[in-house]
Amino acid sequence: MSTPPPELRQRKAASSKKKQNTEHHVVDSENAVLAKVQQQLQAGKQSEWDYKLALVIITIGAFITRFWGISHPNQVVFDEVHFGKFASYYLQRTYFFDVHPPFGKLLYAFTGWLVGYKGDFLFENIGDSYITNKVPYVAYRSLPALQGALTVSSVFWIMWESGYSLPATLAATGIMLFDNAHIGQTRLILLDATLILFMALSLLCYVRFYKLRHIPFTRKWWKWLLLTGTCLSCVISTKYVGVFSFVSIGVPVCFDLWELLDVNRRRGTLSLPEFGRHFAARVVGLILIPFLLYLFWFQVHFTILNRSGPGDDFMTPEFQQTLSDNVMNSASVGIQYGDSITMKHKETKVFLHSHDEKYPLRYEDGRISSQGQQVTGYPHNDTNNFWEIQPASEYDTKRGSSVRNGDVVRLLHIGTQHVLLTHDVASPYYPTNQEFTAVPLEVANTERFNDTLFELKIENGKPGQEFRTMASHFKLVHVPTKVAMWTHTTPLPEWAFKQAEINGNKNILQSSNAWFVEAITNLPADNDRISKEPRKVKTMPFLKKYLELQRAMFFHNNALTSSHPYASVPIQWPFLLRGVSFWTENDTRQQIYFLGNPIGWWIASSLLAVFAGIVGADQLALRRGLDVLDERTRRRLYNSTGFFFLTWAAHYFPFFIMGRQLFLHHYLPAHLASALVTGALVEFIFNVEPLSPEDINANKKKGSTAASTHTPIRQRLSNGSLLPAWAATGVIWAAVVWCFWFFAPLTYGKPGLSVDQVLSRKWLGYDLHFAK
Structure with a gap:
């Protein structure tokens, strides 16, 4: 074999050395990015003592507002007749039927099991006494109250992790902390506290996951991806409207993947196999694992409910014969x-x-x-x-x-x-x-x-x-x-x-x-056909039982079209035009009326319109060659605030095409998203200022023209300029705290109000009792 010429050997050695240097450079760059991100996260954790203190205070306030007077009333209130009853059926292992998935109801049953309750009381009528029937109702109500308090903390954490200033974070959190609807709904044996908590946690986990996008496939990256999917699964395993949360996160995930596919992306082009890894990871973390967890709760549901009960009639005879004591067998x-x-x-x-x-x-x-x-x-x-x-x-x-x-x-x-x-x-x-x-x-x-x-x-x-x-x-x-x-x-x-x-x-x-x-x-009673021994309980494959139950759930959910005196339509919800009467007691003139904090809701709804107007104005200005925002502010407005706005829209607009009964509580997930938009806009509006004419002229002298490079007319202020944002947050807090306190007797069910006091709270079409 002939020896290669010296020149060729030198070129090969140089090429090999260059390749090794490139590979080392790539590795070093990835390690440097990882180290830089970790240093930034660590530095942020060390310096944000004010956020940590505020979070502790907010959490304490959330526990106080949710747990205060939770033992009142000691009677069955509104839809506690349903979900308290379902918990009892679980404890008795008696088959029942409901249009909602099992996760939220299983949590109540687990709570009852922890306190040693046997499920003897079936929550038949609103107003039935818990004391007389020896029901651990405070333990039951403590579960949603705990979830409601943690939801407030989660909202604070979402804003914090999204990089918003402390006043903006407190503005969003205050609207949630002092909202009468969220407080009232999370003090009773209902499913919405579970739904809203895991909806908020799914947003939080996705924000944490997105912040790690520059160091993919690391342990933390996988952790927050899987936690996002787990929380999404818990949302849809509580109520089927949880699919809206999948839309909220699925849309930005699709945009993220679309950006990763771009060959001109700033952080380097991904090969198709690398892109395939990203795509597969998101499919596994956000679709496959959530679906398997969702199926798991149904498996638990079927395993526990192995006795015949009131839900038998909703199922086929084949299904019913899998239940002991069923008439099909006896x-x-x-x-x-x-x-x-x-x-x-x-x-x-x-x-x-x-x-x-x-x-x-x-x-x-x-x-x-x-x-x-x-x-x-x-x-x-x-x-x-x-x-x-x-x-x-x-x-x-x-x-x-x-x-x-x-x-x-x-x-x-x-x-x-x-x-x-x-x-x-x-x-x-x-x-x-x-x-x-x-x-x-x-x-x-x-x-x-x-x-x-x-x-x-x-x-x-x-x-x-x-x-x-x-x-x-x-x-x-x-x-x-x-x-x-x-x-x-x-x-x-x-x-x-x-x-x-x-x-x-x-x-x-x-x-x-x-x-x-x-x-x-x-x-005849003595006929041989009657006197035969009862047949044994039959078995049925899990997926067949699951699919049968799904068909029945969707059918009966869509059949809930009858009128209800407290039903409302989606167009009424953002403006809080009416609420729902939960409970009354004639002797004491006490009542629980499900109603949000009107001022908080009106502020949040108004700022949703403001956000749409700002985006529309910015797009119009760009079409005319006028750049009114600096690039960092625009990215924050479109990506972060836009994500919150998308979450609101995904949890609100689908209700317009639904034919079933709708109530004010269906708006609560969207209201949480509107609170996030409110906090984001407080920072946008009060944490930027226009440049002076001198600054604009200076930019033009440097060769910048409106027609070519879009002269920026707004820029972010320094950290010392937060006073306007603090003032705006203070005004929001003062308004919502006063309004919360004013409507608190209707939220907590005490004290009873006089006729004049009731009439003074009928701001809009509120169907309050004892108004005459």
């Missing part, structure tokens, strides 16, 4: 041809019913009926609810054999000896749906025979599966016209005794088409 009986049965609608719980009365010739809108025998839904036990189930053919030979999934059957109304049918005649209330009626047996056996045929379809049933009482939810599908028997909650007029309408629904996949057989009415 009282379910196989149905045979010739049995007299009663059928109930799964959702409305009305019986399939018929009687001698006929449909009127004409309905109110002029449409004509068949004038056949009425078939209706009736909520009470009655002999007119009895139907004999018959095969479509060979009645004598099939009588006594089991009815199975997929069978074609007929239903004979025992009281009138008429057979159920549906035909192409419009129902009373739904012109698009078919009328259900019944015809005499002799007619049903001849010219109307086909119209009396129905296919039995058991939900999630296997072919040939046995049809059973209670355990088989089924749809009755008309063979000729392919409509399913259905009912709804709007009662028929007086001609049908205001009973429920039964009609044929063309959408046979609709879940509300489901019915079940409640009982066999002609079965």
Whole structure:
């Protein structure tokens, strides 16, 4: 092998040495950045004694305002009837149904377990005595009060970590500390304290994570990324509106990734594999792990609730048979041809019913009926609810054999000896749906025979599966016209005794088409079908149980559309136009009225509009070649204050497209974000000043022109110029403290107020009691 020329060897050695020097330089640079960041963090921690002192004082104030008089009233207040009851069900291991995920309710159950409570009281009615029923209600209420106090501290910490001045931090924190709505909501056995605390913690953790963006994949970087995901998981595991917090953080994460993808970024271009690591880390930390934690709480939920309870009716028979003491296991009986049965609608719980009365010739809108025998839904036990189930053919030979999934059957109304049918005649209330009626047996056996045929379809049933009482939810599908028997909650007029309408629904996949057989009415008590030993509790895969529960939760959550005297619409919330009455006591004239701090809410809402105006004006000025902000101020305004504004918008605007009941407490997460915007704008407005004309002329003499380099007209002041910000914060604190104190009797439920005192607090449309 020939030896390379000396010149080539020298070039290779120089190249190798240069490469090694470059690699060492990169490593040294990364170490220098890491050391610099750590030095800055350490120096900041050592010098910010004023922030630490303020945080301690704020936290003490938060505990005082949340815990003062927490034992009053010693009665069930407002929605404590729900969440206190759910905690008792957990302690009794009794299955219940709720539209919210389990995390927040599990915390209450854990609190009860810690104090040795057995869950004997079920929180049935507002006003029930805790003392009489020996309920550790102070322990229960201490959980949300603790969370509410820590939320105030978290708001302070968010502002601190975001680099805002102490007066700006205190301005944001003061609005939260003395807010009557946050105080009132976090002193009762409700879920919002958990939701808001973890929403605030997710913002805090993301801010800490973002500050470490220059030293990625270090231990601290991973810690704060994973903590952000954990807090987000706790938010959505408490209430589904927690998805708004994912949007709040997901949007800036997407912007961050978009910047990392830029080949011209200031801190060096990332290769695609390096970018892939960043992307994968965020997917794992902010999506995968939160989802697994979310599933974990449902696994805990199913594991604890292993006994039959009031939530059974919301689940399928297959699910119910996984619960001990369930009627599916203890009282379910196989149905045979010739049995007299009663059928109930799964959702409305009305019986399939018929009687001698006929449909009127004409309905109110002029449409004509068949004038056949009425078939209706009736909520009470009655002999007119009895139907004999018959095969479509060979009645004598099939009588006594089991009815199975997929069978074609007929239903004979025992009281009138008429057979159920549906035909192409419009129902009373739904012109698009078919009328259900019944015809005499002799007619049903001849010219109307086909119209009396129905296919039995058991939900999630296997072919040939046995049809059973209670355990088989089924749809009755008309063979000729392919409509399913259905009912709804709007009662028929007086001609049908205001009973429920039964009609044929063309959408046979609709879940509300489901019915079940409640009982066999002609079965002797000593029949072998009854005396069989109870079946064992069945098992069901976790994911199947989870998906079934999710469907039920979303369905019933969307069904919460009925009116409520204290419901409100989103446009009313930022202006605090009305509140909610939580509790009253006539003898002492005491009341708890859920209402925010009006002055604090109006300040925060006004500054949201101010922020939008500032951004709009800045963009307009830039279009005209006028640079009104220095670069550092603009970055702070758009990135930090903009992040808080985005959080407010993400937690507010989605409510406008919701059809369910809405209340003032739905605005509390958005209100927290508006408090952050308020603090940020206090610093922006009072911590910058315009340059003098001399400064502007000096810049122009240096060659700077408005058309080219955008002359900066505002610059940040020195640390000694915080006096205006302190003055603004002092005004905000004075206003919100006075307003908090003025409305405190409505927040704490004491003392009772005279008529004049109540009237003096009716600033807007507040539905206060004892006003006359």
